[in-house]
C-alpha cells in the first residue's frame with residue numbers, strides 16, 4: 292500500500308540557512324531530523340509498503356505541493372506526525388486542506404501530543420479519520436490492514452459513521468525496541484545541520500548532524516512531565532549493539548561529523564531540549580558520549596542526572 296508521512300513543523304524550531312544547498316546537492320535545514328516519521332517509514336518499507344516522506348521544513352515541498360502529490364498519487368493513508376502544542380495548529384491546517392482537496396483520503400494523526408489529547412483532537416478536527424496513540428510501529432501496520440474498520444486496531448481513536456466516538460483500548464507497550472529497524476535516513480532529501488531551537492539565540496557548529504534514539508521512556512514520576520504517561524512509567528532501551536549499529540547507520544553517509552544522541556525520555560524544565568541537543572557527542576561512539584567505556588546507552592535526564600538501578 293502507499294503511505295504518505297508528513298512531519299508537521301512549528302516554524303519556530305527550524306530554519307533554512309541562506310546557503311541552502313550542501314555540496315552533494317541536498318537541501319540544508321537547521322533543525323532536528325524527524326525521527327518519528329523516519330522510524331515509521333523504516334518499518335513500513337520493511338513490510339513492503341511504498342512510503343513517501345515529507346518534512347514541512349523543506350521549502351521545496353510546501354503544503355500545496357504535498358496536497359498536489361497526494362491528489363496525483365492517491366495514497367491509501369496520509370500520516371501527519373507532530374510533537375506538541377505548538378505544531379498542532381499547523382497539523383490542523385494541513386489536515387483540513389487535505390480533506391477539502393479529497394473527501395475520501397484517509398488521514399491519521401500521531402505523536403506525543405496527539406496521544407495525550409486523542410479524544411479532544413478527534414472532536415476538534417473531524418477531518419482526521421484516526422488519532423493514533425503511543426508507539427506507531429505496529430499500530431500503523433495494523434491500521435493499514437483495517438482502514439475501513441479500525442474497531443479492533445488498538446491505540447486508535449476514531450468515529451463511527453453515526454458519529455459515535457470510539458477510543459479503542461491502549462496498545463500493550465512493546466518492551467523490545469530492537470525488533471524495529473533503524474530510522475530511514477535516506478527518504479528525505481535533506482541534510483540536517485546543527486543548531487539550537489530558534490528561541491535560543493545560539494548557532495552551533497553548522498556541521499551536518501543527526502540524532503539517534505537509544506531508548507524510550509523513563510522510570511521516574513515527575514508530575515509535570517508526560518513521558519511517564521506515554522511510556523507507562525517504563526524505560527525501554529535498545530540493546531548494546533544499538534549504539535554502534537545506529538552510529539553506522541548514520542555515519543555510513545560519509546560527511547556526518549557531529550551527532551547528538553537522545554533517550555527521547557527527558558522533559559522540561561531543562562530536560563528534553565538539553566538531552567536531545569546538548570548531550571551532543573562528536574566523533575565516533577568511542578570518542579563521544581560513550582567515553583565512559585561502555586557502549587550501552589544509559590538512561591539520562593538532565594533533571595535527574597543519574598542511572599536508575601531498576602526500572603519500575
Ligand code: B12
Nearest residue numbers: 301323324327370372375378401402404423426427555558
Ligand atoms: C527531540 C525533541 C524536540 C526537538 C524537535 C525534534 C524534531 N524533529 O522536530 C526540539 C528541540 C526542536 C523540540 C522542541 C519542542 N518540544 Co520537544 N521533544 C523532543 C523529544 C525529546 C523527542 C521527540 C522524538 O524525536 N521522539 C522519537 C520518535 C521516534 O518518537 P515520536 O516522535 O513520539 O514518534 C513515535 C510515536 O509518537 C508515533 N507517531 C509519531 N507520529 C506518528 C504519526 C502517525 C500517523 C502514527 C500512526 C504514529 C506516529 O510513532 C513514532 C514511533 O513509535 C520529545 C520527548 C519524547 N520522548 O518524545 C520532546 C517533546 C515532544 N517536546 C515537547 C515540547 C513541549 C516541545 C516544545 C513546545 C518546547 C518549547 N516550549 O519550546 C518545542 C515545540 C517543537 C514543535 N512543536 O515543533 C514535549 C511535548 C509535550 C506535549 N504534551 O505536547 C515532549 C513530549 C517533551 C516533554 N515531555 O515535555 N523538541
Ligand code: SF4
Nearest residue numbers: 509513516556557592
Ligand atoms: S522530567 Fe526526566 S526524570 Fe522526570 S519523569 Fe520526565 S523524563 Fe523522567
